Amino acid sequence: MSVHPKKLLLALGALVAFAIPAFAQTALTITCRCVAGGVNDAEVQWLQNYVIPNFEKAMADKGTPVKVTLNQFGGSDEALKQQYALDLSVKKGYDVMAFDGFWIPEFASGGLLKPLETVAGSAVTNWDGWSHISQGIQDIMAYDGQRYGIANGTDVRMIFYRKDIFQEAGVPNADSWQPTSWQDIVNTAEMIKKALPNSYPLQIDAGTNMGEATTLQGYYMLILGTGEQPFMNGKWVIRSQGILDTLNFYKKIYVDTKLGDQRVQLVKDGRNQSFANFRDGITSMLVESDWFYRSVTKPGSEFAVKNRDQVMGWAKMPAEKPGMGIRGQDFVTASGGTGWVLNPNTAHPAEAWDLLAFMNSKAARDDFETYQPTISARDDVPVPNNPFLTTTAKILLPLTVSRPNNDAYAKVSEQIQLMTENVVSGQMSPQQAMDAYAAAVTQIVGVQNTVDLLKSASN
Amino acid sequence: MPERRTILPLRTGLLFLAPAAIFVVAFIVLPFFWVAVVSFTNRSLTGPGALHPHFVGLTNYLQLFAPRTFLQPGQFGSSLLITGQFVLFSALIGQAVLGLVLAWLFYRRESWVKQTVQTLAIVAWIIPDVVVAFAWSAFLDYGQGTLNHILTGLGLPRVDWLLGVPMLSIILFNTWRGTAFSMLLFSSALGSIPPSHLETADVTGANAWQKLRDIILPLIRTHIVTDLILITLWTFNTFTPFLITGGGPAFRTEVVSILTYRIAFKYFNFGSGSAIGMIMMLINLAFALVYLSLLRRREATR
Amino acid sequence: MxxxxxxxxxxxxxxxxxxxxxxxxxxxxxxxxxxxxxxxxxxxxxxxxxxLANFGKVFANAFAVRALFQNSIIQAGGAMLLVTLLATLAAYALSRSPIRGKDLLSYGLVLFSSIVTGTAAMVPLFLLIYSLGLIDTQLGVILVFTGGLLPAAIFIMRDFVDSIPRSYEESALVAGASAWGMFKDIALPIVRPGMMVVAVWTFVNVWGGFFVPFILLRSPSNMPASVAIYSFYTEGGTPIITLTTAYSLLYTLPVLALYLFVNWRYGFRFFGGIKS
Known part of the structure; x- marks a missing residue:
């Protein structure tokens, strides 16, 4: 990875723009958790090779020249969120910022972000791109009925499995494996564990170190299969049979049977270790989003699976029992998404919006697909030559559920992670962990916003 | 203390003190008052508490001490107990005792051996946190780590350091990391003892332990107290264990500084985070007073 | 026998x-x-x-090289100069002038500083530096570190100053020396080893510090090595062992060299042992 002198100059430009935006008349800044040659490299390549030059040219042609500077942030998502919050709290920050959808409610309700229409006016309302983005996907970057940003795309979650390991262990139908209940998954895992005693066949994320992955890839994928969600009918569910079933499943896998690698849920770098386990065949079933396919196991990457197209398959996540899933479904999945927001404090709201709209034009999103195929937010941007994404999107998107658009969500999510950690570490029983969760969530959202399904059932 | 001639008049003294005082007021006293005030509010960085923070009285403090949750993993009480163990074993026992042993071992010996050992201890003390974190992650790794490599080489079973005995791991780590300070302080304290004191003991044939107990320790008592105060304060507030264990597994190594980070910087809940900061300061104050009063009492009985 | x-x-x-x-x-x-x-x-x-290829790759990363050989040095060096100078002046004042409650003051400040340098006070520090207009400047980082490290530095430094026999200055006073003259000509040369200890201690603390620069800086061109090391992570966000360790080694050498130099030239030791 090399940094050109030009890049240093650009960075210097960012410094100037940050410190004295008033003098930098048409300088725009944009940032993401992305480093050339490092994390989210595709984003950097796309921005630097396509977006910035083409946008600058388009604006110059219009007679309103701009200079766009990309600030590459190399830290963790959590660290980026901290910097955003600090910057926005003093009315600073970059003009256009990469944002995870589930941060929006927290930032919007704190007054740190403003609706796009408030920032950039009617140009937003009149943007022709909205008609190509479904309401559900617009909602990823929305709060309280207002749009705060534009989503790049969305994702879906599933079980990835290793056909080669399945065959080795004698699992029937290794090429088209599809469990229909949690018990099916356990049976398969036990079969593999028996054949390969040193393996940990199943990975369902748990614990605080995995952060939001625990909530969405782990807990959600299970609790949806019990027909419940953490937030139902405007209230947070603090006690329920679904929570107990979910926690008991975690306990069975990580504490009772060791079908999953307990260590990985608890150590600091566990998520990457879980990827390494899958790459090495120690783990043969792993619940993840399509990101696992398009980025983590991509050929040439650190966790690339050899002969991926032959040995790696995917299956839908079953409900606890057929028909028991959310909305009576047999199979469940969950979706999130990331996108870009406008800084409400930008000195150039019109130009910043122009940039955001340009980044989400059909041409720009088409170009992004050449760097990294993804399920685009726009319905007119197909996934090129990628049967995996095309198929999973078609099958799973109709089944999907998104996280609640609620400002307490991020805090409750941390409590969910904590609750799973308490169980998989073996230091609490599912009942105790649920009680601790109930107390903590009640403290966060207030008792009037909670519901105890066990209590109302017995009454 | 006998009346001594004033070397610096008060006004000149204050003038000399002024630049440091400005820094201290700006970067320590002001933030301190911010923390003190915010600890009585529901202020947060995101969410409704960012838009309309208001005073909530003692709520933050009462929540920290809520009896139902106080001692649960990840809660304040449990974190306090962990911190207490961490300070007791890694600072008071680990660093101070090992520091004294090292200082005593090389007392009145100037040689390359002393230089080597002391330099190694100091290297452990001065290398940057993130580097130390890499080194210790590799050192303690279950599958490939150096320590388990040595254990298996000796025919002993491997230990799951970070998951099985995480407290022991961070205690060993912090002892290793911080012993140099106590060692340096005790070395120079020993160096300030007039040799005549020990020569008398040599004549009476006292052994090393007797000399240490009866002559050395009483003479360097004040240094011991100072050392204990400083390393207690520092260890109470160190964040480095986070780089090795992240506070886990399951909060078992979540010392108070990590808890504060989680509450103030992950949850952006400044009110509660500040309340923890205030309580920690009171605890530190209590420790300092206890040490100092021990010192006074000993002085009075002499 | x-x-x-x-x-x-x-x-x-x-x-x-x-x-x-x-x-x-x-x-x-x-x-x-x-x-x-x-x-x-x-x-x-x-x-x-x-x-040696790992080092080659590290040196090819201009951002990380600049972080280490420019920004870290500016930040640690700047704070080192400020802290050493101000702490020596302050320790001299506390030792030699009839300021009331100075022992209490020394302890109280160390106590305060320990909480303020913790994570709880990062936000007020951010707000303070912001209101000074120093966000994303090396100066902001230097100032915050200086404030945070001064109390303990004064504490260490007082030990050295207290151990200078007062008779030196008393006779100089008789000869009509000024306060500044006594400080410069008598105290400074004697406490130089103490200043070196404080200087190394300060440098080491800033050199390794992650939080303060992370909170206060934004531009890659201002980041110190403690932050830049994260540029040697993979696309998935894991450290690339060969490169992070190579960078770690380079990152450790300056503090090691500084310590060895000071130890060789002045002796790295506390004077009489810090007294309470």
């Missing part, structure tokens, strides 16, 4: 010294080998195949 005892004592001494040396050295052995190993993992082993 006496000879035997002497030999035994010596043997015990060397054995103890060897054990202590090993205890401190072993956790670092991996760090010493891995950067030279083309296929390093977490296991300790002699580099095989031996390579």
């Amino acid at each position: 006496r000879l035997l005892r002497l030999v035994l004592t010596r043997a015990t001494f060397y054995a103890a010294a060897a054990i202590f040396a090993a205890l401190f050295a072993i956790p670092l052995v991996w760090l010493l080998f891995a950067p030279f190993d083309a296929r390093a993992n977490l296991a300790v082993r002699l580099p095989h195949p031996f390579t």
Whole structure:
């Protein structure tokens, strides 16, 4: 990875723009958790090779020249969120910022972000791109009925499995494996564990170190299969049979049977270790989003699976029992998404919006697909030559559920992670962990916003 | 203390003190008052508490001490107990005792051996946190780590350091990391003892332990107290264990500084985070007073 | 008999010294080998195949090189100069002038500083630096570190100043020396080893500090090495062992060199041992 002198100059430009935006008349800044040659490299390549030059040219042609500077942030998502919050709290920050959808409610309700229409006016309302983005996907970057940003795309979650390991262990139908209940998954895992005693066949994320992955890839994928969600009918569910079933499943896998690698849920770098386990065949079933396919196991990457197209398959996540899933479904999945927001404090709201709209034009999103195929937010941007994404999107998107658009969500999510950690570490029983969760969530959202399904059932 | 001639008049003294005082007021006293005030509010960085923070009285403090949750993993009480163990074993026992042993071992010996050992201890003390974190992650790794490599080489079973005995791991780590300070302080304290004191003991044939107990320790008592105060304060507030264990597994190594980070910087809940900061300061104050009063009492009985 | 005892004592001494040396050295052995190993993992082993290519790759990352050899040095060096100078002045004042409650003051400040340098006070510090207009400047980082480290530096420094016999200055006073003259000509030369200790201590603390620059800086061009090391992570966000260790080694050398230099030139030791 090399940094050109030009890049240093650009960075210097960012410094100037940050410190004295008033003098930098048409300088725009944009940032993401992305480093050339490092994390989210595709984003950097796309921005630097396509977006910035083409946008600058388009604006110059219009007679309103701009200079766009990309600030590459190399830290963790959590660290980026901290910097955003600090910057926005003093009315600073970059003009256009990469944002995870589930941060929006927290930032919007704190007054740190403003609706796009408030920032950039009617140009937003009149943007022709909205008609190509479904309401559900617009909602990823929305709060309280207002749009705060534009989503790049969305994702879906599933079980990835290793056909080669399945065959080795004698699992029937290794090429088209599809469990229909949690018990099916356990049976398969036990079969593999028996054949390969040193393996940990199943990975369902748990614990605080995995952060939001625990909530969405782990807990959600299970609790949806019990027909419940953490937030139902405007209230947070603090006690329920679904929570107990979910926690008991975690306990069975990580504490009772060791079908999953307990260590990985608890150590600091566990998520990457879980990827390494899958790459090495120690783990043969792993619940993840399509990101696992398009980025983590991509050929040439650190966790690339050899002969991926032959040995790696995917299956839908079953409900606890057929028909028991959310909305009576047999199979469940969950979706999130990331996108870009406008800084409400930008000195150039019109130009910043122009940039955001340009980044989400059909041409720009088409170009992004050449760097990294993804399920685009726009319905007119197909996934090129990628049967995996095309198929999973078609099958799973109709089944999907998104996280609640609620400002307490991020805090409750941390409590969910904590609750799973308490169980998989073996230091609490599912009942105790649920009680601790109930107390903590009640403290966060207030008792009037909670519901105890066990209590109302017995009454 | 006998009346001594004033070397610096008060006004000149204050003038000399002024630049440091400005820094201290700006970067320590002001933030301190911010923390003190915010600890009585529901202020947060995101969410409704960012838009309309208001005073909530003692709520933050009462929540920290809520009896139902106080001692649960990840809660304040449990974190306090962990911190207490961490300070007791890694600072008071680990660093101070090992520091004294090292200082005593090389007392009145100037040689390359002393230089080597002391330099190694100091290297452990001065290398940057993130580097130390890499080194210790590799050192303690279950599958490939150096320590388990040595254990298996000796025919002993491997230990799951970070998951099985995480407290022991961070205690060993912090002892290793911080012993140099106590060692340096005790070395120079020993160096300030007039040799005549020990020569008398040599004549009476006292052994090393007797000399240490009866002559050395009483003479360097004040240094011991100072050392204990400083390393207690520092260890109470160190964040480095986070780089090795992240506070886990399951909060078992979540010392108070990590808890504060989680509450103030992950949850952006400044009110509660500040309340923890205030309580920690009171605890530190209590420790300092206890040490100092021990010192006074000993002085009075002499 | 006496000879035997002497030999035994010596043997015990060397054995103890060897054990202590090993205890401190072993956790670092991996760090010493891995950067030279083309296929390093977490296991300790002699580099095989031996390579210097990792360093080449590190040096090719202009951002990280600049962070280490420019920004870290500016920040640690700036704070070092400020802290050493101000702490010496302040310690001299506390030692030599009739300021009331100065012991209480020293302790109180160390106590305060320990909470303020913790994570709880990062937000007020951010707001303060913001209101000074110093966000994303090296100066902001230097100021915050200086404020945070001064109390303990004054504490350490007082020990050195207190141990200067007062008679030196008393006779200078009789000869009509000014306060500044006494400080400069009498105190400074004697406490120089103390200043060196404080200087090294400050440098080391800023050099390794992650939080303050992370909170206060934004532009890659201002970041110090403690932040830049994260640029040697993979696309998935894991450290690339060969490169992070190579950078770690480079990142450690300056503090090591500074310590060795000061130790050789002035002796790295506390004076009479800090007294309370």
